[in-house]
Amino acid sequence: MPTLIVCEDANPNSPDCIYTGELIVPCAHIHPESSVVQLGSNFTAVCVLKEKCMDDYHVTANDIFWKTGRVPVPYEQYSVINRTASSVTFPNITLINALLTCNIRMFGQINRSVYGIRIISGLPPEKPKNLSCIVNEGKKMMCQWDPGRETYLETNYTLKSEWATEKFDDCKAKRDTPTSCTVDYPPVYFVNIEVWVEAENALGKVTSDHINFDPVDKVKLNPPHILSVNSSKELSSILKLTWTDSRFKSFITLKYDIQYRTKDASTWNQVPPEDTSSTRSSFTVQDLKPFTEYVFRIRCMKEDGKGYWSDWSEEASGITYEDRPSKAPNFWYKIEPSHAHGTRSIQLKWKTLPPFEANGKILDYEVTLTKWKSHSQNYTVKDTKLTVNLTNDRYVATLTARNLVGKSDASVLTIPAWDFQATHPITDLKAFPKDNVLWVEWTAPNESVNRYILEWCVLSDKSPCIPDWQQEDGTVHRTYLRGNLVESKCYLITVTPVYDDGPGSPKHIKAYLKQAAPSRGPTVRTKKVGKNEAVLEWDHLPIDVQNGFIRNYTIFYRTVIGNEIAVNVDSSHTEYTLSSLTSDTLYMVRMAAYTDEGGKDGPEFTFTTPKFAQGEIEAIVVPVCLAFLLTTLLGVLFCFNKRDLIKKHIWPNVPDPSKSHIAQWSPHTPPRHFNSKDQMYPDGNFTDVSVVEIEANDKKPFPEDLKSLDLFKKEKVNTEGHSSGIGGSSCMSSSRPSISSSDENESAQNTSSTVQYSTVVHSGYRHQVPSVQVFSRSESTQPLLDSEERPEDLQLVDNVDGSDGILPRQRYFKQNCSQHETSPDISHFERSQQVSSVNEEDFVRLKQQQISDHISQPYGSGKMKMFQEVPAVDAFGPGIEGQVERFETVGMEDAVDEGMPKSYLPQTVRRGGYMPQ
């Protein structure tokens, strides 16, 4: 029974799962077995089922389906040929390398692969082209060709070769080098061989054109070996080159290619080919420079040009023989300072001849100095300078260089006398870099110039100017400096024309071989800073950091938040004024210096513009001060003029109770008092009342009394509108409506319904025992205090009074009521004034009190505090109540009897006196 290969789950790319050789009988087979298909062609495969399988699995050709890889082939490409065979066609096949499998569907549902072939598409090989061969001498022949297009298939290239009488083994190209092959037999020269290439793959075989040649015509000879390069003593311009080359020269004619160059040159010179077109083993190269090292190389090939040039030989060098120096050395001098009188120290200096002019090794120099009508001095020097002491006369110096062969021509230099005046300078001196050298150009003077001397040195702040020099012919007006110049250095170049009678006037110029940006930028600083401008200044950069000609400066400045502003400044400037700055602003400024090749920033500098310009403060302050002074002066004058009024307001007279005459203050003698008042207030306005209550408390020490007075005074001055004042004026001021103004007067006139207060001070002043009881009178519309209405409460207070003595002081403030006062002090001052005007003696006493109060003021302050804390109602004692009643009575009588504006203080209390109202 045939074995069905089941590969349903196997890798379809593995053909092993389809069939495994002879042991397994496949269930079908595919025709054709060949699977290489040409690109673009149509390919048809037929799968033929075996009868046994058809019977076992109940399948026919209709159950066949095809796959390429895992991808089913569309049914449109199928064709059922008969019951057992089904074909599939791939038109215009593309590049493919896949497994084509024949599959059946068993029992209508199980798919099985029954056979498979691998399809590979590609192209047949193209005819190889450009077949050529080369025979490297001593090696085997190698041929190469162009294989043509890509075939996408494994293609074998075989190089075939044969003589007329025999064929050689094929040369199969390796896979990695399918375009060449090296035969494995040695080349046989002078025997024609025919060579061709066969290219073959699964789709075909193609043969290249046959080429027939003598291998000697394809030979690449080994390079010659240079044996020697010899010079000739007789002729300093030749070198003879000898070599050995291929043994082929015994059989074939060779030609050579000889090249040479000086040792330091990079380009080769070619010996004319016609001079080397035959076999030879030596050649003499002519027209060479004396005492110059030359390098040679040589190659060869067949004379007829068939074959290939050999590789170049190894280089060999030789030096031509010496010749006499071909040119006189450049000669110049320098006068050195000399202390001897009548002589000069002259340093003669000259340049070593370049090799192409020295024509050999310079052994020494001969210097001859000749003074006019005198014999010569000869010197032989190996160095390139000679220092001699000469007189101030004119000298002629000659110089020759000597080598092994001979002397050079003489170089003549005239050293003028000491008083010689140089003239005729060159003009239009220019210096500029070009092609990495520094060129100097000038216009020759009108006179005939023998030669020019160019001197140059590096300008530096760190090192002195050490000049180098060179000489140019008198016909030259443009040359380049042949020294070892470096970039970014400033060179001071001097050009001096030399005439028959001596040197002309020199001309100088500065130049750079190549400029660069400065090494550092200028350091800017402020010279002066104003409200809206700042003057910046800086120093010129040192020459060592300039690296070029400073063309301009750029100042960059900005505020912390603002944009940067750039200002270009000419390089000749060292200061610049920034204008339109904002006052009271921090500015950051830096400066860059620019050469032709770029710029470099200097360090940043910050400064702050002032808020005011210079003098602006003075312009404001002085007028203000003047105005203040003027105002003050006016105020003083005003105060002086109005001193009485001011004094009344600020410094009221406090009547001295001790000088009061109670007796005069009697209801029967008011005219005196009120006459005074009339004199002061002719308009009838009684605007001030001052009440002094002096407690007749023997227990109280004298200073406390003074303090009490002082306290009143201070309260009156400092706290307007508060309940303070002398002798409880605040309390009295509560009755102000009837005191200070005409309105008050009117109120006073209508006080028939008001309650009047009066106080009688029992105690004396300053330990003075009043002779009589003192009465004080007040008038108020305020209702009586509870203590006054309830004597029983006051009784308790009286007891307290007797215990600690606080109460008597509070009696001054018995009117310190809870009601508000508007301007008690004013009333108080007016009253004080009133009192003062009434009794000058009281005023004197009050002054004395104030002096004492000033000393004991702290104590008075304590009393003030106490006053604020103790309720007035509780402070009043029964004695006080009685005084109030009496005082009130006086006031009423005064108002009623006199018909004057209502007043509480037309009281004049004299010592020990009482003036009943």
Place this chain on the structure above:
Amino acid sequence: MRAQRMQRTLLSLVLRLLLLCTVATGKCSGKYHELLLQLQRQADLMQDPSTLLDPYIHLQGLHSPVLQEHCRERPGDFPSEDALWRLSRQDFLQTLNTTLGLILRMLSALQQDLPEAAHQQAEMNVRGFGNNIHCMAQLLRGSSDPKAAEPTQPGPGPTPLPPTPPSSTFQRKLRNCGFLRGYHRFMRTAGQVLRGWGERQGRSRRHSPCRALKRGARRTRPFPEIRRLAPRGQPPR
């Protein structure tokens, strides 16, 4: 009519001569002078002792002057110069061909006694020389069909024989050394003869060279005996 017939005959003769001179001979060069020059240069190349004798002497330790005194060509190994000069061209080619066959046999025997490169190169040179002799014979024959070649006729003079086995190794070395020396001498002589062909041709330029060559040419195949020994394309071992 007679004049026309003469003209036709003359033209036909000229064309025939030209055709014979440039007849294609398969892989061979159809140019006589080129082929002759190749033969001359090949002979020059093969007469150089540095190609075979010197390596043998160096390898076998025979480079002392005393030993080299004994390294002499044995008479009879190769045709003498006089004999070669007396040969006709076809006989000369035939003699060369025969001698080259013997040389190849000798080289085969000396394979172990020579540097491999020198041995291989020498063998290839001999085979290449035989190839050119074949081509020259074809050219002289005017036909490129090798089957049409006539049986090789032995040349005049002494026919070289393979060297007899020496009694001892040293003697064998000296014998081989003498044989190789004779080989180089023979090739030098052959070259001279071939150069003489060119000079003679130059002197008799008025005569038909092709006719003259053809007259003396025999059909020659290189190394008939060697070719029987080795398959085509395989060097004899």
